[in-house]
Amino acid sequence: MTSHALPLAGVRVLDLTNGKGELGTRLFADLGADVVRVESPGTDRSRGHGPVVDGVGLYHQVFNANKRSVALDLRRAEDRAEFLGRLVPGADICLTSLTPAEQAALGIEPATLLEHNPALVAVSLTDYGLTGPYRDRVGTEWTHLALGGVLSRSGDPGREPLMPPLDLAMQTAAVQAAWAALAAYWNRLETGAGDTVDVSVFESVVQGIDPGWGMAGSATGGVPAADGPRGRIDDGHKYPFFPCADGAVRLTLLSPRQWQGMFAWMGSPAEFADDRWNSLVTRFRESHVLYPAIGAMLRPKTRARIVAEAQRYGVAAAAVLTPREVAGNEHFAARGVFTRPPLAPGGRPVTVVDGLMEIDGVRAGHRGAAPEIGRDTAEVLADQAGRRPAPEPVTAAPRAPFAGLRVLDLGVIVAGGEAGRLFGDLGAEVLKVENLAAPDGSRQSMDGSAITPVFAWGNRNKLGFGLNVKDPRGRDLFLRLAAGSDVILSNFKPGTLHKLGISYEQLKEINPGIVVVESSAYGHTGPWSGNPGYGPLVRAATGVTGLWRYPEDEHRFQDDTTIFPDHVAARVAAIGALAKLVQRRGTAAGGTVHLAQTEVVLGQHAHVFAAESLAPGITVAHGNTGPGDAPRGVYPAAGDDEWLVVDVQGDEQWRSLAEVTGLDAARFPDAASRAAHREEIDAHLTAWSSALAPEEGTRRLQRAGVPAAKMTRITEFPDDPHLIARGTFRTAVHPLVGRPMPSENLPALFGRMPDPELRPAPLLGQHTREVAARLLGLGEAELDELFAAGVLQSDPRTAGLLAAAAAGK
Known part of the structure; x- marks a missing residue:
């Protein structure tokens, strides 16, 4: 697909990401935007970002593909004037990942950029945002996983927590x-007014990987992660692993139908024939009886045979693959997930992931190599001469951007339900369409509750519409x-939409502007396309699971509690849908977005697979010992199961750490010497950190400019001073949930976007009658007839439950 046929063709993006955030602008480039990197040799950090193999900076090569480059050093007054006077006025979006101090020194904070172009969307992505008490702290991958609550739920009970991989x-x-x-940007198109957008890595982790106050998988039975024990738990029974002839496989047995398939596969053994085994609670509680029987059947078989x-x-199953196996996997090959451009010295091909989604049936991926610095300077600056956004009416008042859009949400569980919530939070009318015979699996409850906090978080700001689409009248x-x-x-x-008679090909006949998004675990084509898929299986099939373990324990994987990649996949799906809506403004035509969760994971880590293609086996389970510099690890702090993450990056930070902790910096002046003496340094740092509360250890090191963070538990988020200052959470109330619910707010701090409403998630079909009358024009007699026939539906408990809640019972 040429860039002109892609949905963001004509959108100009200025890319000032520098070692962080390049994937975000690469997504825009993949979708057809003209992404122009503004960079200089003296300030570039992307090209040195690891992995670097055979002199090739693979992070840069992968995440800066499809972009152009202008050589401007914004530290120089004349270059800065060129940037502000010629590039900014002609841009639609500008995204920078420079630190708050760097932005201030250069005079390119979002508010300043809007002075030069009031129609610009000026985005800042920093570790902790441009406001709040942590604003000037230093962050790394590891410190964000610690402070963002992910580390606290990773690892075996009673052991040190385990740093997640990648x-x-x-x-x-x-x-x-x-x-x-x-x-x-959509809001800009609607109003003519640009906006400031302040995104922090910290809050993105809190909201987008394992949100303790957000949507979770059906295996939780609706129990919020915040209700779990204080320490790490062994959740291996939820998504069990089984060793086999050539490695390990993971199974998911959540629904009664999946259990019946497993029972038949086992040969219908009498000891598991009782109806009580249909219960998820029973299977979890007696997994010590059930799983050995399954394991004995699977042990002599190969992974491929088991999955087939x-x-x-x-039964939902996946092989646990290594990164090297992923790159050579037949399913990914059949789908064209990887391509092999000649990016290494001598034209040597490098395996790279060819985009995160398909648009109108064509993969939106790699079209051109990452540019050399300044390759396109003359061309871009010539193009900018006199280019200004067309005059548009301006409505500067805060506005929910998706007001006026209507979304039919057939999504289920996390990846599906979350995408609908993202649209509903920003003003779209979202109809959650369900069938009483097959309700959304996230409605499952361990205690029989009609609505759980988990479901309420993921399905707020939606209207419940019960419909039997299998009935011809329901389809109509x-x-x-x-x-x-x-x-x-x-x-x-x-294939389900086609079987129901509501595929895109059928829908576009009645609405040429409709945008249909289909998300699945493995994609809509390929040998695995028909396999049932869940997040845990996606992680196994993409190499994440195999890397998420203590290095010395090859057979115990530790990704039991995470729900990655569901939330991030939902955001990628929403980006694809919104990009198609942007295109529709000019063409009046809708289209399709196809998304495979596996490919979202692979695309996020395309640099890892590129490195594997040049140096097979380079990607291994590191556990809590970070490669490269030292100290990098998880260190005990004073208190019960309290931990401090320290992640030194370079000589300057090493000298600062040494001064704070009493080490002799001169003994180990470079990364190589520090890595060679890692055990000695770690022993000293362990003694130092063990005497301090984790908050105090963090404060002392961060004050010296050293990346450090305490291991934060999700229950601590509502009281975190930085999250409070930035309004990351608000308190929601649901009439059927007997407690206030801390709930995530917007995905960033916006200048012209109001906080979302917090309308309660619906019971199944709670609004069917109202919606059918308002949108379909059905009268009372026709409504009664369709309800009696089971075509229109609602949970029969609805009236009683809401009345009891209103009465305070």
Whole structure:
């Protein structure tokens, strides 16, 4: 697909990311935007960002592909004047990841940029944001995972917590920044007014990886993570692993249908024939009986055979793959996930992920190599001469950007439900369409509650619409709704919409402007497309699980409690949908967005797989010992199960740490000598940190400019002074949830975007009658008839439950 056919063609983005956030602007470039990097040899950090193999900075090569480059050193007054006077006035979006101090020194804070172009969306992505008490702290991947609550739930009970692998924090923040920027840009298109957008990595981690106050998987049974024990827990029974002939596989047995498939696969053994095994609670409680029987059946089989048999029986399963196996996997090859451009010296090909999504059936991915600094300077500056945004009416008052949009939300559980919430929070009318015969799995409750906090968080700001689309009359009603809607969100098994008679090909006949988003675990084509998929299986199939372990324990994987990548996949799906809506403004035509969660993970870590292609086996489980410099690790602090993460990056930070902790910096002047004496340095730092509360250790090191963070538990978030200062959480109330619920606010701090409403999540079909009358024009007699026939539906408990709640019972 050429850039001109892509949805963001014509959008100009100035890219001042520098070692953080490049994935966000790469997403815009993949979607057709003209992304212009503004950089100089003296300030560039992207090219030295690891991994660097054979002299090739793979982070730069992967995440700066499809972009152009202008050589300007903003420290020089004349270059800064060129930037502010010629580039900024002609841009639609500007995204920088320079620190708050760097932005202030250069005079390029978002508010300043808007003075030069009031129609600009000026985005800042920093570690902790441009405001708040942590504003000037130093952050790294590891410190954000610690402070953002992810570390506290990773690892075995009774042991030191385990640092998750890869770049989950920084790459999730990059996606969050892209989503926030595009939402503000849509508002600009609607109002003519630009906006300031202040995104922090810290808050992106809190909201986008394992939100303790947000949507979680169906295996939780609706129990919020904040209600769990203070320490780490062994959740291996929820998504169990089984060793086999050539490695390990992971199974997911959550629904009664999946259990029945497993029972048949086992040969229908009498000891598991009792109906009580249909209960998820029973299977979890007696996993010590059930899992050995499953394990004995699987042990002599290969991973490929197990996954194939599981598919036949309707059981969700995935092989635990290494990064090297992922790159050579037949499913990903069939889908064209990887491409091999000649990026290494001598034209040697490098395996890179070819984009995160498909637009209108074509992969939106790699089109051109990352540019050399200044490759396009003359061309870009010549193009900018006299270019200004077209005059537009300006409505500067705060406005929910998606007001006037209607979304039909068929999404289920986390990845599906969360995408709808993102639109609903920003003003869209979202109809959550469900069938009583197959309700959203996230409605599952361990205690029989009609609404759990987990469901309430993920489905706020939606209207409940109960409909049996399998009935021809229900299908016709859905088509009538679709005729007046803008977006349809679905994460059913591929092919389901076609079977229901509501595929894009059928929908566009009645609404040429409809945008249909289909998200699945493995994609809508390829050998695995029909496999049931959940987040834990996605992690296993993409190499994440195999790296998430203590290095000395090859057979115990530790990603049981995380729900990555569901939340970030939902944001990527929302970005794709919104990009198509942007394109529709000029073409009046809708289209499709296809998303595979596996490919979101691979795309976030494309640099890792590129490194594997040049140096097979380079990516291993590091545990709590970070590669490269030292000290980098998780250190005990004073108190019960309290920990401090320290992540030194370079000689200057080492000297500062040495001064604070009493080490002799001169003994180990460079990273190589420090790495060689890691144990000695770690022993000293352990003695120092053990005597201090984690907050105090963090304060002392951060005051000296050393990246450090306490391991924060999610229950501490509502009282965190930085999150309070930035309004990260607000308190929601649901009439059927007997307690106040801390709930995430906006994805960033905006200058012209109001806080979202906190309308309660609906019971199934709670608003069916009202919506059918208002949008479909159905009268009372017709409504009664359709309800009696089971075409229109609502939870029969609705009236009683709401009446009891209103009466305070």
